[in-house]
Amino acid sequence: MTGKTAIVTGAARGIGLATTKLFLEEGRRVAMIDRDEPALMEAASGLDNVLPVVCDVSQPDQVAAMVAEVQKQFGQIDALVNNAGVADFGPIDETDFERWRRVMETNLDGVFLCSQACAPALKEAKGSIVNIASISGLRASTLRVAYGTSKAGVMHLTQQQAAEWGEFGVRANCICPGPVATKLAMAVHTQDIIDAYHDAIPLNRYGSEDEIGNVIVFLCSDKASYVTGQVIAVDGGFQSTGIGLPSLRV
Known part of the structure; x- marks a missing residue:
């Protein structure tokens, strides 16, 4: 064991679960955070050195309680991975304010709330934050007005964190995954979409959860x-x- 602790939000599946397992391989303790309790408990079963905590990252009181529980059990927080997010795709004209807020409160508010709550512990540990955005935050695409905008906000929030917390030894960086072969993506992507991504991506394939x-x-x-x-x-x-x-790439 390295003695170091990481919090991973959205840890019940996908990139969050893959990241949890990679942290465990290097000897970290991991607090697995998710609002889907059945999926979280199933994902955590059989894993050593993990602490599953049910938490909706968009709710300030739940976030505060989650961070307090992690500190109580692990004593320190060395890394925070803000991975929890929701995907909602649709035309701008069909995106009402309720739909917009549902995306923003998890994808952007959740990153702000978790980072803010963890900041004192991260400053003490001179720790690290990694926020998960998306390729959709780097460039616009149809049907992604709320999702893409939320991820663009995450990118800027990351730079604010780096600028303000750097003097305390806290590092903040942002990952923008492209298409990833998660179970959900493979279930909803048609063959036409899969073929189009193959042609558009220079490496001619989806990424894997472990690669992220x-x-x-x-x-x-x-x-x-x-x-x-x-x-x-x-x-x-x-x-x-x-x-x-x-x-035209020839």
């Missing part, structure tokens, strides 16, 4: 001790192609 998790774990490690305020696309080169058509 490996970058997160690196940014939380001492090997990234001089890296802060960065927005890193982990996307197989998707961002580099801009709006260029794959057929």
